[in-house]
Amino acid sequence: MTTTPDTARIKLASLAGLLLAAPFSVWAAPITFNTALPVQKDGWVLREQFVLNRNADDPDPAADRNMRVSGLVSVLGYGVTREFVLFGVLPYLDKRLDMNMEGQRVTRSDEGFGDLTLIGRYTAYTSDAPGRTFRIAPFLGVKAPTGRDDARDGLGRLPPTVQLGTGSWDFLGGVVATYQTLDWQVDAQLAYKVNREANGFRFGNVSGLDVSLQYRLWPQQLGSGVPAFLYGVLEANFVHAEKNRVGGIRDPNSGGTTLFFSPGLQYVTKKWILEAGVQIPVAQDLNGTALKNDYILNAGFRINF
């Protein structure tokens, strides 16, 4: 089977749900999504996260597609009030697609800044007690088309999943709840992202349910003061992407449902956090010949200032 750039575009578009779901948590919290914990009024938190997203499990052996997206995701949070926090998320991406096309192995790629996402989070409910807290925070966000969406190479215009931006203004919203004690923490998030059309293409809307458990591994017994914590982290991410639309028509080889299990580690101090985790797809029910995910690696740090 010969794969043209157009068919590659259609088949690979199912990746959009994963690539666009950049986590914006900046607290001692889940690695792959947000938290309801506070950012102090007039306080800043910066998160830098290296992400490697590898997709090489191609149901279409003739195309043998291999998609790799690596990047640095910068997240800046500012506490406007005790309850309201603004986040800005800007990724720098290196996208690369290798595939067979008309009997030859070709590589299509682009590198640069992606789309900027702005998110507002409001802590609607807080219940504090000695050594523990429970919070619920809805959030709303908008993704601006700041990334290049018309890049070309010798084969023509790059497919949408290799473009750095989508060209569209998209919207997201959801709610996150956090229960934190001195020993462990649980976060749960429900999110939905509405993607809009640009350049005759529209990524399918994405819904997600995420759960994270963080357990203090060290120190086993708390001393006085503010000791650093080592957390073991286990997360589950349920992601459902609807089918993409090309020229208004649903693409049967896009979208689907993926469940990730994501183990990780966090070293948390008063000023900074070091963390790393890997999202492993334990179940993938994708449509048609949509390209499957191998893993997503996350590593980075967060700073309070």
Add this chain to the structure above:
Amino acid sequence: MTSMCRRTILAVVLALMSASAFAAQAYKLRVDGLACPFCAYGIEKQIKAVKGVEKIDVDIKTGNVIVTVAEGTAFDEATAKKAVTDAGFTLRGLEKMPAQGTGK
């Protein structure tokens, strides 16, 4: 008066002057919702912004924050509550601790 007596009296006077000049007052804040190291930074930053605050000791295990302020500094419950609230937490109680020197 012998030289030794003069030195002793001088030392006592200097010690009393020093204690008077640098007398500090400490307060114990009981903070609810404080449950991780990263959270403690916000508490410290907000309380440090209060004029006259000299030292802050956070103990996340007990949720106690000991704030030492310079003599004459007004550090009342309203001030403490605002700082703790702005940090994103809840002030459960404030109590004045016995006066002490700062050791500066």
